[in-house]
Amino acid sequence: MELTDSELVQKSQAGDVDSFQQLVSRYHQKVFTVILGLLRNREDAMEVAQETFFRAYRKINSFQGGSSFYTWIYRIAVNIAIDFQRRQKRNPLDFRETMDQAFEEQNEVARDPFSDVHDKELRSKLISAINDLTPEHKAVIVLRTVEGLSYKDIGEILGCSEGTVMSRLHYARKKLQEKLSAFL
Amino acid sequence: MNSCAEIKESLSAWMDGELPTDKAEAMRLHIASCAACAVEQRKLERLDAALKSVLVPAESVGFDPLWRGVRARIEERRSRSADWIEWFRSRLTVPSLAWAVPIIILALIGLFSVDGFWPGARRAQPNNFASVESIDAYGRDVALLREDETKTTVIWLFQNQEGEDEASGDNAQKGPTF
Numbered sequence: 001m002e003l004t005d006s007e008l009v010q011k012s013q014a015g016d017v018d019s020f021q022q023l024v025s026r027y028h029q030k031v032f033t034v035i036l037g038l039l040r041n042r043e044d045a046m047e048v049a050q051e052t053f054f055r056a057y058r059k060i061n062s063f064q065g066g067s068s069f070y071t072w073i074y075r076i077a078v079n080i081a082i083d084f085q086r087r088q089k090r091n092p093l094d095f096r097e098t099m100d101q102a103f104e105e106q107n108e109v110a111r112d113p114f115s116d117v118h119d120k121e122l123r124s125k126l127i128s129a130i131n132d133l134t135p136e137h138k139a140v141i142v143l144r145t146v147e148g149l150s151y152k153d154i155g156e157i158l159g160c161s162e163g164t165v166m167s168r169l170h171y172a173r174k175k176l177q178e179k180l181s182a183f184l
Numbered sequence: 185m186n187s188c189a190e191i192k193e194s195l196s197a198w199m200d201g202e203l204p205t206d207k208a209e210a211m212r213l214h215i216a217s218c219a220a221c222a223v224e225q226r227k228l229e230r231l232d233a234a235l236k237s238v239l240v241p242a243e244s245v246g247f248d249p250l251w252r253g254v255r256a257r258i259e260e261r262r263s264r265s266a267d268w269i270e271w272f273r274s275r276l277t278v279p280s281l282a283w284a285v286p287i288i289i290l291a292l293i294g295l296f297s298v299d300g301f302w303p304g305a306r307r308a309q310p311n312n313f314a315s316v317e318s319i320d321a322y323g324r325d326v327a328l329l330r331e332d333e334t335k336t337t338v339i340w341l342f343q344n345q346e347g348e349d350e351a352s353g354d355n356a357q358k359g360p361t362f
Contacts, residue, residue, distance in 0.1 A: 017258065024254060025247050032245040046245070050253035057258055126234050144200065145235045151202050162202075170196045177231055184227045184234075 005069040012060045020060065024053050027070055030147060031077045037142035038081040038135070040127070048084050052077040067156055074143070074157045082135040122183040129179040137172035140165055191221050199228055 003011075003022070011019035031052060036045040056063075056076055063072055130138060136158070143154045151165040158165070177184060191214050197203050198211045215221045327340040 017255075021251060021255075024251055028247055028250050029244055032250070033241055036241050037239045042245075046250065046253070049245070049250055050257065053250075053254040054257040054261075057254070058261070122234060123238060126238055130235075130238070141235065142239060145232060146239050151197075151200070166197050166202065169200070170193065173196050173228065173231060176235075177227060180231065180234070184230045 006065060009060065009063060009065070009069055012057070013063075017057075020057055023069065023073075027073055028053070030070070031073060033146055034074060034142055035077055035081045037146050038078070038138055039085060040131070044084065044088070048081050049077070052080055055080070071153055071156045074147075075159070078139050078143075078157055082139065085135055118183070122180065125180055125183065126176070129176050132179075133172055133175065137168055137175070140168045141172050141176075144169060188218060188221055191215070191218070192224055195221070195224055195228060199225070199232075 003019070005023065005026070008019045008023050012023065028049065032045060032049045035048045035052070036042065039045050039048065052073065056073055059076075063069070130141070133141065139158060140154055143149045143157060149157070151162040151169075154165045155162045160168075191211060194203060194207070194211060198208055201208075203211065215225055325342050327342070329338040329340060330336070
């Protein structure tokens with residue numbers, strides 16, 4: 001019988017690394033995707049994802065079960081990713097190339113060349129616009145768009161109210177729309 | 185909620201399904217009858233689709249390489265803790281403990297006698313309580329009471345009867361007389 005998150009957390013708190021490994025296997029994909037959405041670079045995302053789970057392991061005893069495990073792990077991931085982003089201040093050019101490359105791999109199927117040009121340009125502008133968002137605005141966009149999380153969950157992860165989440169999402173989308181007005 | 189400006193403010197939350205039912209229904213009715221707001225809605229839908237295409241990664245991340253990195257960090261931390269424990273244990277030998285006892289005693293003696301060598305060294309702040317200095321003045325004792333905070337000085341003259349009391353064995357009257 002498969003153990004629940006709560007049972008695995010309890011076993012991990014007792015020092016059982018195998019139980020913690022199971023938790024990591026459950027959430028590694030989602031956590032990695034959110035971090036990649038924030039950092040836009042696979043190597044950095046891998047580094048931050050590993051650090052996220054390592055910190056979660058170190059702090060597992062402080063997890064009281066007041067929120068769900070995934071909210072807790074996302075909170076750690078987003079905080080580390082935002083710190084990382086602020087520290088690194090990566091060159092936007094690196095980021096653009098990386099994302100373009102990723103998109104090419106994703107869309108290898110041949111399509112209408114005019115549509116391709118339009119899409120490429122849109123992508124390029126969109127990536128640039130995302131890059132210009134503040135880490136807090138970027139975080140709400142990623143958590144909502146990639147994970148489809150509710151405002152309540154996003155608020156718990158970012159440590160703010162649902163109203164703040166709503167307002168941040170509204171302004172982040174508005175900023176993106178302004179920069180992409182020619183394409184939408 | 186009737187104006188298009190109000191609708192645009194809440195459009196994002198409405199599309200995310202985060203508005204209360206009555207408000208959401210009012211939004212739906214407005215958008216169904218307002219071409220401008222319907223256009224705004226479609227723009228937001230296109231933006232969300234574009235965001236998904238950019239933000240959702242093409243390929244998943246492998247569990248094994250990620251876990252190897254996490255495991256390595258856990259092991260490294262464990263070995264670091266183990267190194268500290270080992271280092272501490274290696275120093276907990278009988279001779280080192282035998283040396284530690286007199287060192288601790290000396291340190292305590294030094295701590296308590298520091299005032300003797302360096303008066304006031306352990307005092308954190310000036311003494312605000314009364315200080316008494318007494319001298320013998322022609323058979324009488326003089327006591328000075330100074331209180332720093334209010335700058336008050338009291339000069340106190342009294343006859344010391346300690347010697348007489350001891351000689352007479354009378355313990356009933358103690359302390360100075362005026």
